[in-house]
Amino acid sequence: MSDPVSDPPRVGFFTDTSLCIGCKACEVACKEWNRVPEDGLNFTGMSFDNSERLSADTWRHVAFIEQRKPVGGEFRWLMASDVCKHCTDAACLDVCPTGALFRTEFGTVVVQEDVCNGCGYCVPACPYGVIDKREDDGRVWKCTLCYDRLGAGMEPACAKACPTDSIQFGELEVLRERASGRVQQLQQAGVLDARLYGHDPDDGVGGDGAFFLLLDEPEVYGLPPDPVATTRDLPRMWRNAAIAAAGLLGAVGASFAGRR
Amino acid sequence: MSYYGRPVVKEPTWAALDIAGYLFLGGLAGASSTLAAGAELSGRPGLARPLKLGAVGAISLSLVALVHDLGRPARFLNMLRVFKPTSPMSVGVWLLSAYAPAAGAAALGELAQLGRARRLSRLGTAGAALLGPAVASYTGVLIANTATPAWHAGHREMPFVFVGSAASAAAGLGLLAAPLAENAPARRLAVIGAVAEISAVRLLERRVGIVAETYHRGRAGTLMRAAEALTVLGVAGAMRAGHRSRVAAAASGAALLAASACARFGIFEAGRASARDPRYTVAPQRERMRAERR
Numbered sequence: 001m002s003d004p005v006s007d008p009p010r011v012g013f014f015t016d017t018s019l020c021i022g023c024k025a026c027e028v029a030c031k032e033w034n035r036v037p038e039d040g041l042n043f044t045g046m047s048f049d050n051s052e053r054l055s056a057d058t059w060r061h062v063a064f065i066e067q068r069k070p071v072g073g074e075f076r077w078l079m080a081s082d083v084c085k086h087c088t089d090a091a092c093l094d095v096c097p098t099g100a101l102f103r104t105e106f107g108t109v110v111v112q113e114d115v116c117n118g119c120g121y122c123v124p125a126c127p128y129g130v131i132d133k134r135e136d137d138g139r140v141w142k143c144t145l146c147y148d149r150l151g152a153g154m155e156p157a158c159a160k161a162c163p164t165d166s167i168q169f170g171e172l173e174v175l176r177e178r179a180s181g182r183v184q185q186l187q188q189a190g191v192l193d194a195r196l197y198g199h200d201p202d203d204g205v206g207g208d209g210a211f212f213l214l215l216d217e218p219e220v221y222g223l224p225p226d227p228v229a230t231t232r233d234l235p236r237m238w239r240n241a242a243i244a245a246a247g248l249l250g251a252v253g254a255s256f257a258g259r260r
Numbered sequence: 261m262s263y264y265g266r267p268v269v270k271e272p273t274w275a276a277l278d279i280a281g282y283l284f285l286g287g288l289a290g291a292s293s294t295l296a297a298g299a300e301l302s303g304r305p306g307l308a309r310p311l312k313l314g315a316v317g318a319i320s321l322s323l324v325a326l327v328h329d330l331g332r333p334a335r336f337l338n339m340l341r342v343f344k345p346t347s348p349m350s351v352g353v354w355l356l357s358a359y360a361p362a363a364g365a366a367a368l369g370e371l372a373q374l375g376r377a378r379r380l381s382r383l384g385t386a387g388a389a390l391l392g393p394a395v396a397s398y399t400g401v402l403i404a405n406t407a408t409p410a411w412h413a414g415h416r417e418m419p420f421v422f423v424g425s426a427a428s429a430a431a432g433l434g435l436l437a438a439p440l441a442e443n444a445p446a447r448r449l450a451v452i453g454a455v456a457e458i459s460a461v462r463l464l465e466r467r468v469g470i471v472a473e474t475y476h477r478g479r480a481g482t483l484m485r486a487a488e489a490l491t492v493l494g495v496a497g498a499m500r501a502g503h504r505s506r507v508a509a510a511a512s513g514a515a516l517l518a519a520s521a522c523a524r525f526g527i528f529e530a531g532r533a534s535a536r537d538p539r540y541t542v543a544p545q546r547e548r549m550r551a552e553r554r
Contacts, residue, residue, distance in 0.1 A: 117338045124535065125405070129269040138331025225549060248392075252294045
């Protein structure tokens with residue numbers, strides 16, 4: 001249980017994709033620090049992106065999008081390092097039946113690998129498609145926001161390795177302020193596509209602990225435009241399930257009315 | 261618009277045979293227990309017996325399937341560390357922990373003629389009859405409380421689809437195994453269940469928008485069409501000849517059981533297909549955003 005009095009402030013990532021140069025140092029640093037297994041030596045042929053998506057074995061994923069848009073030159077590259085969003089209302093955490101997924105004192109969402117029994121419910125629950133099952137291991141894995149490093153007062157490996165400060169780690173409140181300043185600055189400089197994603201505490205997941213500055217619509221980067229933690233609809237779903245169950249009881253009762 | 265056509269959400273990692281199989285067997289068990297209690301109360305032992313044995317068989321197979329689907333089956337008991345109303349799976353595990361022993365006790369009375377066991381069996385019959393409908397309906401919430409587009413979009417209707425399907429499956433088992441003189445309640449339940457299921461599915465398909473395509477196309481489409489055809493066939497057979505022909509009653513019952521299984525596997529496959537195509541994640545969200553802006 002998080003304790004607002006004694007706990008450290010909530011931390012997160014602000015990933016400013018306008019600064020990303022696609023070097024993938026974040027992917028490598030994450031893998032090395034967290035000892036994440038190899039995720040397939042694929043050659044996708046679609047872009048410089050060969051890790052394809054976030055998965056059990058890819059906790060940072062750099063997306064590459066090539067667009068024919070006259071911005072300075074003939075076309076532009078969009079590059080963005082994606083990561084677990086550490087949602088305020090985390091669907092994965094809500095549906096976990098073992099309590100393996102929990103909220104840390106830093107406000108992040110982490111899987112306890114010694115508790116997870118691989119039921120897989122969090123996998124379709126995540127509205128961002130982040131958490132996934134490691135097939136040969138049977139359990140689910142995702143970004144821990146380097147829980148072990150945070151405990152030792154260090155920043156997460158990806159943010160540490162990022163050479164352009166595209167990945168910024170810090171107190172969420174501070175990051176949100178900095179991000180709104182940055183988006184204004186870009187807008188004033190004529191980058192009208194610049195927008196924040198996941199920064200709003202009133203969105204469908206209560207705001208992301210890891211949010212982004214994007215230069216195009218979220219779906220261009222493979223992100224959902226309006227993600228919702230479906231647990232929000234759960235009271236209504238439980239009510240309907242109760243009505244349906246009562247209906248079944250009634251239907252069986254009715255089947256015994258009348259002649260033999 | 262998407263990122264190279266890649267999915268946005270993850271497809272469930274669940275195996276169809278385990279989890280769609282459980283959706284079918286759990287529903288069959290739950291509704292069978294309720295129908296069995298009615299049969300016992302109304303003096304139809306020939307109907308009660310196969311239903312009770314069927315329920316305990318189906319729920320036992322379900323538990324095997326559920327444990328088998330875990331990435332770490334040996335850690336099954338970790339499910340009992342916590343009770344979380346926000347997790348339909350947690351609620352379901354506790355529900356099954358109460359229901360399965362009750363269904364077992366109910367069946368015990370059919371197998372053993374023991375003095376003391378009689379009371380236990382009656383208690384089990386009553387308990388399983390009351391918990392059965394919850395076992396049949398909660399699974400609708402289980403799959404709807406995900407980001408899987410075809411499942412969550414249908415979250416209002418899913419519990420009704422599932423109890424309808426469960427009712428016709430239990431009726432099917434009754435028709436298949438009970439003597440003709442005692443199968444009247446099963447015939448009536450078959451009609452109610454079929455009407456409930458077909459209308460709930462229709463309503464769901466109308467309300468989910470573009471995602472409805474996933475229920476009509478590919479393997480899901482084939483299974484959903486087969487489910488409806490078999491349901492109609494089973495109900496028609498039961499109504500016309502279920503009271504006078506043993507063969508007709510059994511065939512109708514088998515058709516209803518098969519229909520319920522097809523519906524569960526069809527819904528499961530629709531969910532998978534909807535997760536694979538980013539369009540089904542993005543388009544409804546864009547639609548919602550437009551509607552909210554208006």
